Amino acid sequence: MNSCPIAISKDFIAKNLIKLSLQNTHKINLIWLELAGCSGNIISLLNADNPDINYFLTNMISLKYNNSLMAAEGEKAYRQFLETLDTEFILVIEGAVSTKAQGLYDVVAKYNGQYVTGMEAAKLAGERAKHILAVGTCAAYGGISAAAPNPSESVSVSAFLKRDIINVPGCPVHPDWIIGTIAHLLVFGVPELDQKNRPVIFYSINIHDACPRRSFFDQRVFAEKLGEPFCMFKLGCRGPVTNTDCPIRRWNDTDNWPIGDNTPCIGCAREGFPDLMEPFIRY
Amino acid sequence: MAKITVNPITRISGFLEIEVTVENNRIIDAKSSGMLFRGFEKMLKGRPPLDAVYFTERICGICSTAHSLAATLALEYALDIEPNENARMIRDFVHGCEFLQNHIRHFYQYTLPDYIKGPNIHPLINNYSVDLRLPPDRNDKLVQHYLESTKYSRLAHEMLAELAGKAPHNHGIFIGGVTVKMDADKWIKVRSILDSILSFVKDVMLEDVYTIARYYPDYFLNGSGYGNLLSYGLYNTYKDREAFYVNPGIFKNGTISSFDENMITENIKYAWYEADQIENKPTDEVEIEADRYKEKAYSWVKAPRYNDVPFEVGPLARMWISGIYNNGISTMDRTIARVLEVIKIAEIMQELLKRVELKPSGQRKYSVPDQAEGKGLIDTTRGGLGHWIDIKNQKINHYEIITPTSWNLSPRDTKLQRGPVEEALFCAEIKDIENPVEIGRIVRSFDPCVSCATH
Amino acid sequence: MNIHNNNFSCQLSHITYRLSYYTKVFFSTPNPWEKMYYVNLISNELFWLNSLTQQLWEYFTEPNNTIEEKQFTLTELAKYTGANGTPAYAAVNGIVYDVSLEETWGGGSHFGLIAGKDLTNQFKSCHQAEAILNNLPVVGVLI
Structure with missing residues (x-):
């Protein structure tokens, strides 16, 4: 078979490169555990393209447990979770760990007649996982689940597990950030992390510095209301205090993103979201 | 007599437990319990009112657009703002994108593995399930479509992001309409994506749902429930028939009658909450405190009632009340109605796009009054969604959210009436107690979203 | 003009930055046409610098302008x-x-x-x- 990668369309080059580097590696197991959150990160993962979800599941990892996608249900589903604990696996957690009432604010399963709380599941898997990824702002920092007055006493995964964790924040996380981080783990090992344990490749850029509307800020041309094509700093833009590559990467395979849609950044990938990022919009 | 507990009910959004009691292979009692609570209504207290749009959408990752729209409507009511017609059409189009994404994902990724042996990829393949009736060649075809469908649900979110910034948790829906300036480039992009999704749904998805229906005819006979249907109305501000869908209305005892939102109450008798009043109207400022150890309570979902009666909401309710679908009310009818609704919605979206003009968004500066009350009731993917807001001193004083799945997954109320899903399970036949596949099939036909229902 | 304004120091630093850059290019290029072009740019900047100094002078010679809190x-x-x-x-x-x-x-x-x-x-x-x-x-x- 002639498989010159350049001859194949540009879209697939990235896919093929990943394939080339992955072909000799054994597919590692992965548990995607949803805790107290909105399940928005798994939906965001389904929005991935090149590689898409089918490629991710077929060629990159072996997903063992995820309650949104798995065919099995009830005890049979949870048994797959337990069986995976004895293998080498990556643990992805989305959602915060809610600790109120011994964790009963978030019950993920019932096994042998006993409730399994999110806390217990996170502890069980968290102690044995080879790598842990806290995906989304709730898992990374507590996020909206821990918004004041924090009725469910939710905490971030790192505050709960107290071990090395890779934080991949964002509300939701961008599919490229999560798949990129996992690809890095698989092929090149643990990616370079910043002080907050975020992969430098995705979180080293300050939104304000890379913003296409930066020149409007420098020239002091400010939008007075939403829908204007100028700098939204005076409306409460959190770009200056938030680090992600949104201005360059954009969202959902479009060239659009919140600021491109004439609305301010609300700092959804930043520690302290939402309490410290409010008011989101102030005229 | 045997007790069966299924927890987690997978392939839904959030955490749900279903407990049924079975005697002689019939369900004689059923309980549905929402298992996740975060407390959004408490969190919203004291926050800047305009933030409710971006805050409440984070209740749910799969239907965030619905919450941003309901919050926007409630704020528009409170601030007395009327969006211009063009912005309203774009906003309704964006809302439509969420329908397409949801329904396609729900049918292929969530419902289909109940009826077919899924793709040969762990954990999508169902190694356990019994009662899989499709012959291998048909099964393979549907598996192929399962994998193909991920492209189209993704594209639906791509349309949404093109007009509203990103998905999930969009930025573009805001009071006064939208923030995007529609231009020809965006217009033709969403137009072409919409056409491709519509042809996939018409050529592939529609056939797939009828394939399932042909091999599982007995599911037209179970999961009927009360047969009470409710809709808050959807795409009902347009006068011409092509862009119109359904007016608010209720269907009970064989007749359709008008809907009065003042009849809505929420009952917390069997939910894990304590308050001075057991039954509250959404506008009542009652302090509701969570109490996970409350006796006899068994769910985080409150029990919304209309005129003291439980009602089912969702695509079937809309299709039924609008008169487009009236084959029956059952597990399979719900699933078919959902697929038919995708076509209906996509056609309305095409009509909206024809009418949209290339104009700036028409956003203004809004000032929050010292005191105001607002409500936003609209039908969304899973049924009627209501947000009620009370503003005092320019802050949120009280916020109440009743989501579609609260209606469907409600627990019992003071009168011991079962919730619609509980009622749908009641009397259903379980062929094999070791493998009670019927439970998941019936429950998933309601497309439960527990993150929303408990919030 | 308000000398408290950030704008003033901002303008000044921009001019100094550009001046040093143009000078660098002037010395590094062998092309006489290019050298002429940059000489022109430098004299432009000097003009702006001069006008800024002028403004500053006028400001401080005004009898009422003391820095008042x-x-x-x-x-x-x-x-x-x-x-x-x-x-x-x-x-x-x-x-x-x-x-x-x-x-x-x-x-x-x-x-x-x-x-x-x-x-x-x-x-x-x-x-x-x-x-x-x-x-x-x-x-x-x-x-």
Whole structure:
């Protein structure tokens, strides 16, 4: 078979490169555990393209447990979770760990007649996982689940597990950030992390510095209301205090993103979201 | 007599437990319990009112657009703002994108593995399930479509992001309409994506749902429930028939009658909450405190009632009340109605796009009054969604959210009436107690979203 | 012209930056046409520099222009919240700073704090070094 990668369309080059580097590696197991959150990160993962979800599941990892996608249900589903604990696996957690009432604010399963709380599941898997990824702002920092007055006493995964964790924040996380981080783990090992344990490749850029509307800020041309094509700093833009590559990467395979849609950044990938990022919009 | 507990009910959004009691292979009692609570209504207290749009959408990752729209409507009511017609059409189009994404994902990724042996990829393949009736060649075809469908649900979110910034948790829906300036480039992009999704749904998805229906005819006979249907109305501000869908209305005892939102109450008798009043109207400022150890309570979902009666909401309710679908009310009818609704919605979206003009968004500066009350009731993917807001001193004083799945997954109320899903399970036949596949099939036909229902 | 304005020092630093850059290119290029082009650019910059100096001179020779500190009461300060086009002011240790264009103060709010207030305690609980205050334009004192 002639498989010159350049001859194949540009879209697939990235896919093929990943394939080339992955072909000799054994597919590692992965548990995607949803805790107290909105399940928005798994939906965001389904929005991935090149590689898409089918490629991710077929060629990159072996997903063992995820309650949104798995065919099995009830005890049979949870048994797959337990069986995976004895293998080498990556643990992805989305959602915060809610600790109120011994964790009963978030019950993920019932096994042998006993409730399994999110806390217990996170502890069980968290102690044995080879790598842990806290995906989304709730898992990374507590996020909206821990918004004041924090009725469910939710905490971030790192505050709960107290071990090395890779934080991949964002509300939701961008599919490229999560798949990129996992690809890095698989092929090149643990990616370079910043002080907050975020992969430098995705979180080293300050939104304000890379913003296409930066020149409007420098020239002091400010939008007075939403829908204007100028700098939204005076409306409460959190770009200056938030680090992600949104201005360059954009969202959902479009060239659009919140600021491109004439609305301010609300700092959804930043520690302290939402309490410290409010008011989101102030005229 | 045997007790069966299924927890987690997978392939839904959030955490749900279903407990049924079975005697002689019939369900004689059923309980549905929402298992996740975060407390959004408490969190919203004291926050800047305009933030409710971006805050409440984070209740749910799969239907965030619905919450941003309901919050926007409630704020528009409170601030007395009327969006211009063009912005309203774009906003309704964006809302439509969420329908397409949801329904396609729900049918292929969530419902289909109940009826077919899924793709040969762990954990999508169902190694356990019994009662899989499709012959291998048909099964393979549907598996192929399962994998193909991920492209189209993704594209639906791509349309949404093109007009509203990103998905999930969009930025573009805001009071006064939208923030995007529609231009020809965006217009033709969403137009072409919409056409491709519509042809996939018409050529592939529609056939797939009828394939399932042909091999599982007995599911037209179970999961009927009360047969009470409710809709808050959807795409009902347009006068011409092509862009119109359904007016608010209720269907009970064989007749359709008008809907009065003042009849809505929420009952917390069997939910894990304590308050001075057991039954509250959404506008009542009652302090509701969570109490996970409350006796006899068994769910985080409150029990919304209309005129003291439980009602089912969702695509079937809309299709039924609008008169487009009236084959029956059952597990399979719900699933078919959902697929038919995708076509209906996509056609309305095409009509909206024809009418949209290339104009700036028409956003203004809004000032929050010292005191105001607002409500936003609209039908969304899973049924009627209501947000009620009370503003005092320019802050949120009280916020109440009743989501579609609260209606469907409600627990019992003071009168011991079962919730619609509980009622749908009641009397259903379980062929094999070791493998009670019927439970998941019936429950998933309601497309439960527990993150929303408990919030 | 207001010499408290950031704009003045901003313009000055831009001119110096451009001057040094043009000079560098002037010496590094062998092409005479290019050299001429850059000489032209440099003389342009010198013209602007000259006019800035002129303005500064005029400002200080005016008899009424002494640097006078505006005094704010808490009620007066409360007007400057950054909302509805007002500037955003915040007081720390009795000095009122203009945070309107401070990058961490989008929309006159800063990690849950709103402008128009005396934020001395909040400042002390979050920032160790007071040096960051030196970068902020001073608009007056709190009385």
